[in-house]
Amino acid sequence: MSNSELDNWHDYRVVSRREILALLRQIGEKNQLVRMLINGEADVCVTSILDLDPDSDTLVLDRSIDRDQHRRVLAAPRLSCETSLDKIRILFKAENPREIDYEGSVAVAADIPESLVRLQRREFYRMQMPVSNPVKLVLPLPDELGGGSATVPLADISCGGIAFMDNKLALGELAIGSTFEGCRLDLPDVGPVVTGLEIRNAQDVTLLNNKTARRFGCMFTGISRGNLANVQKYITKLERERNARLAGLG
Template sequence: MHDAELDNWHDYEVHSAREIVALLRQIGEKKQLIRMKIKGEADVCVTSILDVDGDEGVFILDRSINREQNERIVQAKSVLCETYLDKIRILFSVSGVQETEYRGAGALAADIPASLIRLQRREFYRMPTPVTNPVPALVPMPLDLGGGNASFPLADISCGGVALLDNKMMLNSTIGQTFTNCRIELPEIGTVTTSLQVRNALDVTMLNNKTSRRIGCMFVDISRANMAAVQRYITKLERERNARLAGLS
């Protein structure tokens, strides 16, 4: 978890006080561990929620066994928290942390956050793209390869990036290689323009014994409008898949 991470996920913010209280209660009831990190420091404290008081706007956390760590948490203006609930990642920032007692033992009290980030499984889940009508990604080619744009079909898409199929082994698949100004033509949604950075590459043998290269790429500097288009397309693919499954059942 990075300090800037909360700033990157505005689209997944929950602002409903009732929903935030309910989520915190579920995290506490399921005894999910929470990683607390003081902003700007590497020190991490692992804790859990003991109680949530929605009326008072406060929740109670187990305190660290390290006295100095507790003191630093209390003195900090802001503490970043990260946990999971039913495999959904939850991030929030708390302030106003104070030492308190809970059922006769030392604990920490914090203000219930005004908002939190709830990252659905879909943000990490790769959705296969159609094989019969492939989604093309147009990647600018270097001059020594003739310049212009070459088209590569997508193998899958997620909110983090795409996998390209490079059947002719044209692309530089070195990890960290970045392709700028790529255009992905999403059917019925529109064109998404973004940079793509290579994160992994795998050579696969197809059914016809030809070799293809699958290149996993991460979106780099993608705008919020383009990310919203990607999310709409993933939702569309999910609806179509669910409709097919419903038809088969």
């Protein structure tokens, strides 16, 4: 979870300090694991909340057992953290990490976040695209990829991002972290959605015809509230159609 992703979830942000402290305390008391991203998905430390001191505005996290990674944690200006509490996804930033002594051991202290994001399962559940009515993504290409644009089919969609298929392997191996601006989704019965996309992962898959394709997982970047509302509207539409099919089968 990158720092920029937090900014896309403005509708789910918690800014009450009392509520933030209560949530962080519960995460610590229940010994929930926290994924701490140091330099994106390529550098992740699994940690936990050891303590919380509102008077000194300090959040105490367990240190990495890897010394080199611990040094990278301390060198980072901020860390992106992701955990869950009672099946609710919690995202927050840990600013100003520094080393402290905690109960005789080395630990990492950070500022208590001024806000965090709390996501119910529904907000980030990915819906598979219907085969009968595929959705196309128009992806503007940079000069190094020949310029112009590529039109590719969506594989799934959520309020956090999409996955698309490069069935012809025309895009090559896009670098993880690459960002494409002005991408366009034409959602049936909803309308167009224009957003930036950041490549988060890539995976080669074998199709039914035994040909190889590449699946790219992307995160929305800089998406507006109106565009995000259209994405949610389309997901709700897919859910209704799926439930109707299931009821018909029943």
